[in-house]
Amino acid sequence: MLRIRQLQKKKQEEAEAAQMAQSHGISPVATNRVNSAHIRLQKDITELDLPRSISVQFPNPADISYFEITIKPESGYYQHGRFRFAVSVNENFPIDPPKIKCLQRIYHPNIDLEGNICLNILREDWSPALNLNSVIIGLNFLFLEPNPTDPLNKTAANVLKKTPEVFRSNVLNSMRGHYVDDGYYDNVLR
Amino acid sequence: MKVQVLEWNAVASWHWDLKVDDSGVADELCGICRVPFDGTCPSCKYPGTDCPLILGDGCTHNFHLHCILKWLEQDTSKGLCPMCRQVFVYKRIKNMGTSEELHNLQVLIEGHKAMRERENEENEFDSFEDDVRMTD
Amino acid sequence: MLSSELISSIIPTPNLSDINAGELENDISIIINWIKLFPQPIAEPTLRVKSAVKSVLKDESSQFQFTKLLNNSINENFQLEGFHMDGMNICPDELQGADLATVISRVINTKRFYDNLLISLNLNLSTSCLNLYKKNINKNFKLLIGEEVFLAKIYTYFDENFLRLNSFHDFNIILMLQFFEAIEMKNELNQILINILIKKIKFYINENFKLAWSVPILHTLNNFIEHQIYSNIDFVLKSLHLSIDMNDLIKIGYNELISLRINEIYSIIIDYPKSEISLVELNRCLNFQNSDNFDPNIEFYQRNKLVENFSDNVNKNLLNAGINTINLIKTYIKIIKSFLILDPKGVLLDKVIRPVRKYLKTRDDIINKLVLGLLNKEPELVELSRELQNTEKSFKLFKNFDELNDLNWVPDPIDALPDFKKFKINDIIQSLISIFDSKEIFIVEFTKLFGNKMINSEEDLSVILKMINLLKLRFGKNEFFNLDIMVKDFINSRSNRGMVDSTNLNCLILSHLYWSDIIETPSFTLHPSLLLTFQAYNEMYKRENFNRFLKIIPNFGTVKLSLEGKSYNVPLDKASVILMFHDNNEPVSVASISETLNMSEYFTNKILEFWVSEGILLKITPQLYASNE
Numbered sequence: 001m002l003r004i005r006q007l008q009k010k011k012q013e014e015a016e017a018a019q020m021a022q023s024h025g026i027s028p029v030a031t032n033r034v035n036s037a038h039i040r041l042q043k044d045i046t047e048l049d050l051p052r053s054i055s056v057q058f059p060n061p062a063d064i065s066y067f068e069i070t071i072k073p074e075s076g077y078y079q080h081g082r083f084r085f086a087v088s089v090n091e092n093f094p095i096d097p098p099k100i101k102c103l104q105r106i107y108h109p110n111i112d113l114e115g116n117i118c119l120n121i122l123r124e125d126w127s128p129a130l131n132l133n134s135v136i137i138g139l140n141f142l143f144l145e146p147n148p149t150d151p152l153n154k155t156a157a158n159v160l161k162k163t164p165e166v167f168r169s170n171v172l173n174s175m176r177g178h179y180v181d182d183g184y185y186d187n188v189l190r
Numbered sequence: 191m192k193v194q195v196l197e198w199n200a201v202a203s204w205h206w207d208l209k210v211d212d213s214g215v216a217d218e219l220c221g222i223c224r225v226p227f228d229g230t231c232p233s234c235k236y237p238g239t240d241c242p243l244i245l246g247d248g249c250t251h252n253f254h255l256h257c258i259l260k261w262l263e264q265d266t267s268k269g270l271c272p273m274c275r276q277v278f279v280y281k282r283i284k285n286m287g288t289s290e291e292l293h294n295l296q297v298l299i300e301g302h303k304a305m306r307e308r309e310n311e312e313n314e315f316d317s318f319e320d321d322v323r324m325t326d
Numbered sequence: 327m328l329s330s331e332l333i334s335s336i337i338p339t340p341n342l343s344d345i346n347a348g349e350l351e352n353d354i355s356i357i358i359n360w361i362k363l364f365p366q367p368i369a370e371p372t373l374r375v376k377s378a379v380k381s382v383l384k385d386e387s388s389q390f391q392f393t394k395l396l397n398n399s400i401n402e403n404f405q406l407e408g409f410h411m412d413g414m415n416i417c418p419d420e421l422q423g424a425d426l427a428t429v430i431s432r433v434i435n436t437k438r439f440y441d442n443l444l445i446s447l448n449l450n451l452s453t454s455c456l457n458l459y460k461k462n463i464n465k466n467f468k469l470l471i472g473e474e475v476f477l478a479k480i481y482t483y484f485d486e487n488f489l490r491l492n493s494f495h496d497f498n499i500i501l502m503l504q505f506f507e508a509i510e511m512k513n514e515l516n517q518i519l520i521n522i523l524i525k526k527i528k529f530y531i532n533e534n535f536k537l538a539w540s541v542p543i544l545h546t547l548n549n550f551i552e553h554q555i556y557s558n559i560d561f562v563l564k565s566l567h568l569s570i571d572m573n574d575l576i577k578i579g580y581n582e583l584i585s586l587r588i589n590e591i592y593s594i595i596i597d598y599p600k601s602e603i604s605l606v607e608l609n610r611c612l613n614f615q616n617s618d619n620f621d622p623n624i625e626f627y628q629r630n631k632l633v634e635n636f637s638d639n640v641n642k643n644l645l646n647a648g649i650n651t652i653n654l655i656k657t658y659i660k661i662i663k664s665f666l667i668l669d670p671k672g673v674l675l676d677k678v679i680r681p682v683r684k685y686l687k688t689r690d691d692i693i694n695k696l697v698l699g700l701l702n703k704e705p706e707l708v709e710l711s712r713e714l715q716n717t718e719k720s721f722k723l724f725k726n727f728d729e730l731n732d733l734n735w736v737p738d739p740i741d742a743l744p745d746f747k748k749f750k751i752n753d754i755i756q757s758l759i760s761i762f763d764s765k766e767i768f769i770v771e772f773t774k775l776f777g778n779k780m781i782n783s784e785e786d787l788s789v790i791l792k793m794i795n796l797l798k799l800r801f802g803k804n805e806f807f808n809l810d811i812m813v814k815d816f817i818n819s820r821s822n823r824g825m826v827d828s829t830n831l832n833c834l835i836l837s838h839l840y841w842s843d844i845i846e847t848p849s850f851t852l853h854p855s856l857l858l859t860f861q862a863y864n865e866m867y868k869r870e871n872f873n874r875f876l877k878i879i880p881n882f883g884t885v886k887l888s889l890e891g892k893s894y895n896v897p898l899d900k901a902s903v904i905l906m907f908h909d910n911n912e913p914v915s916v917a918s919i920s921e922t923l924n925m926s927e928y929f930t931n932k933i934l935e936f937w938v939s940e941g942i943l944l945k946i947t948p949q950l951y952a953s954n955e
Contacts (some may be wrong), residue, residue: 036223036232043224094222095260127272128222128261191942191953193908194888194902198831200860201781201882203838203845207873229839235807235836236814243873283872 041065044094044132044190065089068103069136073143077171078108081188083143085117087132098128098135104186107174109146109157113183117142118152155181161182204228206243208252221273222257231256242286244273244295248279255287255295262298269302277303340506354377366697380448386452393455397462400440404466428473429479430505437467437508448641460510467509481518488522488558504563512568519562523555523575528582530554535586539601541596543583544610551579572664580611581624587611588632592639598660605667612668620638632668651695652706658682658752659709682763696758696770701793713755714796755800763904765801770843772797773809775843781834781882787816811840831863833875834883848880850925853902856885889942899925903933913952 041064041113048056053074058067072082082101100122102108110118112122119140121130123190151157168178177187208217216300220224225231227243231254234241244255251273253261261267262278269270271278287295356378372378383389437704440463451459506515530550535543540896556575563569587594589610594601612628643649661682665675685691699707700714759765776794779785791813798806832891838845856883857878864876884899887894896904906919934951937943944954 039232040223040224092260095264124266126266127270128257128277129272191890191907191909191911191955192888193905195856195859195905196888196893197886198832198856198859199783199829199883199885200833200863200898201836201845201879202833202864202876202877203836203841204858204867204871204874204876205838207868207875226839228837236811237872239838245873268430269558285872 004190022179037089037091038065040094041089041132047131048133048136050133051140052137054136069139071140071143076144077146077168078175079142081143081175083188084190085139089132094131097122097130098132100135100139104188105159105184106188107153107156107171107185108142108182109148109151109153110142110161112152113122116152118150120150198223202262204238206252208243208245216253220254221251222253222255222261224252227252227254230254240287244286245281245283246278249274249276249280255291259291259298260297260315262295262302265305269306277306353381361854376447383450389452389455389672390458391457393451397459400463401466403471420948429476429678430502430549433467433471433506433509434472437463437505444675451935464509465554468511473920474504477514477518480515481522484518484562485522485525486914488526494572516568519559522584523559524554524578527575527579531579531582531586535583537590539597539604541588541854542603542607544607547583548576549578551575579612580614581628584608584628588628591632591636592643595636595655595660598664601664602667609668609670629669629674633674636678637681638745640682645681651686651689651691652704654682654689655692655695655699655710655758658686658758662754662757679757686758687761692761693767693771697768697775700755701772701775703775710755710758713753714800765805769805769808773806774843776809777812777841779810780835781841781844787813787820807838811837815840831859833863833876835867836879838877845879845882849929850880850899850902850923852878852880852898853905853923855905855908856898856902893941899923899929900936900947904937907943907951907953911953911955913946913950916951 021147045064050056051074053072056067057070058064060066061152066086066088069085069087071085073079073081073083083106086101086103087098089098100119102111102117102118104115110119117134117139119138119142121127121135146160148157148160156167156170159170171177174180175188177185177189179185208227218228220227220231223232228237230237230241233256234254242255243252244258245252249271251271253272258272258278258280261272264290269277280295280299282292286292346365356375382392393615444459454856503515506512527550531547534546539607552572556570556572559570559575587604594604612625644654649657658679661679662675666672666676668674695704696710698704699710702708702711704710759768762768776785776790778789779790792842794806794809794813815836816834821834836845851857860876860878867876868874880898880902883898884895885898885931887896887904889904894900901924902923903919906922916930916934917925919925919934925933934943934945938945938951942954943951946952
């Protein structure tokens with residue numbers, strides 16, 4: 001892997017040099033990278049084809065690199081909840097995956113209390129061949145089929161594995177904004 | 191009657207000769223940047239010679255050379271094709287890409303290969319340890 | 327009708343003859359007796375009369391009472407029919423018919439009579455009583471002369487003699503002016519004189535300066551005002567102990583000229599640039615400030631009126647379907663240039679140009695015409711291409727569009743006001759292009775136009791490159807990436823020519839994605855012999871460019887043919903059709919050609935007819951053609 005790192009370092013140095021040049025008003029080339037992410041992102045956004053239960057909002061229409069999605073699962077443990085996520089896409093998209101965080105404190109085996117999400121296609125299984133649509137559909141799937149084998153919230157995962165009925169009532173309580181196992185959660189039913 | 195063509199000023203368009211996949215249709219878009227192959231990758235200005243393609247050899251997937259380079263520079267790519275997740279191998283074709291670019295590509299692919307082999311060895315070692323433990 | 331005569335005949339007003347009782351009886355009767363002489367020629371009052379007057383007027387209240395009675399007596403006298411004085415009858419009706427000199431001399435005599443009356447009586451009336459007396463007697467004079475008719479006469483007199491006033495001798499002008507002063511009508515005279523001089527100036531301006539837009543006139547106007555107006559009026563006014571400021575007169579003149587020009591404004595601007603000097607002078611008139619009497623309201627009114635009048639005309643004459651787009655653009659340019667002369671700050675321009683901009687946007691061919699104009703392909707709009715060549719201006723364009731990307735951007739000059747926005751409208755190209763929210767549509771149009779020129783080899787590459795560079799200066803250099811690719815295709819193809827020397831085929835090789843606005847779906851297939859040539863070329867191309875191949879675009883390009891000893895340069899469809907007759911003396915059917923070339927029969931027929939008209943083919947039947955040998 002050493003040689004890859006060397007290459008990356010070289011690239012990074014080049015990028016820094018370009019940035020320096022740009023800040024001195026010399027080279028316009030560096031803007032291309034921003035554009036490339038932007039062009040691909042635009043395509044992905046126009047190609048979004050989501051079920052009714054998912055909606056997308058752009059708080060600042062001039063900046064498509066940040067937006068929010070709301071998922072209202074139509075079945076499963078999380079039915080009736082409204083789960084909000086922030087999606088941000090960096091300049092290296094689609095080489096880098098989009099970054100998604102849950103904006104609420106929720107009780108979910110694959111989402112920790114800080115809103116970090118454990119979804120393979122957002123991490124180790126990301127590929128530029130995937131698009132925003134596939135990522136959002138994957139996220140939606142987490143609410144239909146929470147996955148206890150790859151947990152971020154281990155307590156919740158254990159409850160789901162051992163006593164699905166307790167898990168169900170924990171989810172309901174958490175969605176109402178009640179305490180579950182000494183931890184408080186955001187009301188997501190409003 | 192004799193009709194003799196003295197001179198012909200023609201207009202033609204060039205196209206990449208892309209492999210057709212199993213369904214008989216050639217993918218027209220680069221799987222990474224989603225721009226047609228006959229156009230440029232996002233960081234190039236001129237299509238064609240300046241922005242060559244790379245044809246997958248193990249799989250049927252093609253990419254802009256510059257796009258696949260960017261992908262393979264990621265550790266997380268593990269040297270796999272972004273489309274089918276097979277180990278990415280490319281066809282060596284003359285005049286496709288500068289020697290520096292092709293060299294970089296080769297370095298990346300070999301780096302990933304070395305990484306995979308080391309992981310496999312570790313896994314084998316782990317399983318060897320497991321075996322040892324089981325025999326205890 | 328209720329007249330003062332009628333009222334006084336019923337209720338006689340008290341007058342001096344009514345003071346005949348009480349302690350003053352004696353004195354008053356003495357005065358009455360003396361007054362009874364009146365209006366006979368005035369004799370020196372006796373000492374007794376004088377002392378009687380003195381005793382009557384001892385205190386303020388009796389003075390006041392006396393004055394009132396005196397006024398009533400005077401009024402009665404004026405009202406008497408056949409009022410006599412100096413043996414002359416001056417009845418008001420008669421006076422109104424008389425000439426001005428007679429009226430004036432009689433009034434002056436009457437006035438003198440009353441003055442003498444007061445003097446001889448030595449009436450030391452208090453100021454307020456004196457004013458009461460004067461006011462009353464002047465009222466009577468005005469009544470006597472019939473004020474309105476008289477003033478009209480005066481007006482006519484001055485009007486007719488205005489230019490001779492300075493050297494006027496056969497009428498005693500001094501006397502007349504004294505008369506006005508005497509009967510306290512100085513203000514009225516002043517008003518008359520001002521009305522006359524305005525009329526004179528207005529007449530002069532309309533007579534001499536209407537439609538005179540191409541020559542400077544202000545100097546002439548100033549001369550006229552100074553030598554024809556000022557010198558005359560100044561003499562009159564000085565006689566009245568009044569004066570007028572030369573600059574006020576000039577302001578009057580300029581205001582009249584402004585009114586004329588406001589009425590003409592639309593035609594003046596259409597006449598631009600011939601009318602340029604009139605716009606420069608109009609600007610001077612609008613900004614002329616006479617020292618003291620400057621009235622910002624007038625300026626505001628004039629500027630408003632100018633905009634209003636021009637906009638009305640624009641609506642009526644310009645913004646309609648009958649005006650072609652080129653003329654619209656030309657007028658648009660004229661409006662910008664001329665209004666910036668009128669008002670360099672651009673405030674007026676901003677107002678008048680808005681509706682035109684809105685309308686221009688609705689014209690389907692506006693972009694095309696602008697693009698042609700900029701590229702000097704439209705002789706009527708040569709001005710646009712001249713503007714484009716003016717690269718000095720271009721640096722500050724698109725500041726609002728491109729500020730971040732434009733490396734040539736420089737800040738506003740430091741002396742610019744904080745709200746400096748002039749650059750938005752003072753540049754014609756910028757102004758026209760900014761009709762649209764984005765410059766994108768222009769870029770697309772330029773790209774199409776140059777693409778067509780290259781694909782049809784209509785323009786020299788160096789000319790195209792020069793134009794593109796100029797456009798980049800205006801629109802930003804990153805905007806033409808598509809065109810840059812097209813140009814590169816063109817240049818690469820040229821250098822390819824040497825590559826294949828075994829054939830007589832030159833090929834322009836396009837990166838098709840970037841030419842999609844130009845290349846169309848082919849409407850036919852090439853003749854097999856041409857295809858063969860192309861395939862050979864394609865093979866060579868593939869050998870040079872691994873993994874790339876070529877597709878012919880049959881709708882473009884030309885073939886040079888030798889036919890019966892003549893040479894023809896024709897498009898590929900015509901060449902393909904005639905090649906069907908190569909080495910073939912048999913008739914060929916339209917259907918078979920149409921089938922071989924995948925060409926519609928209608929189109930095939932048209933091409934066959936072309937070759938018939940050239941004498942190359944013979945039409946045997948409507949379905950059969952053969953070579954004409």
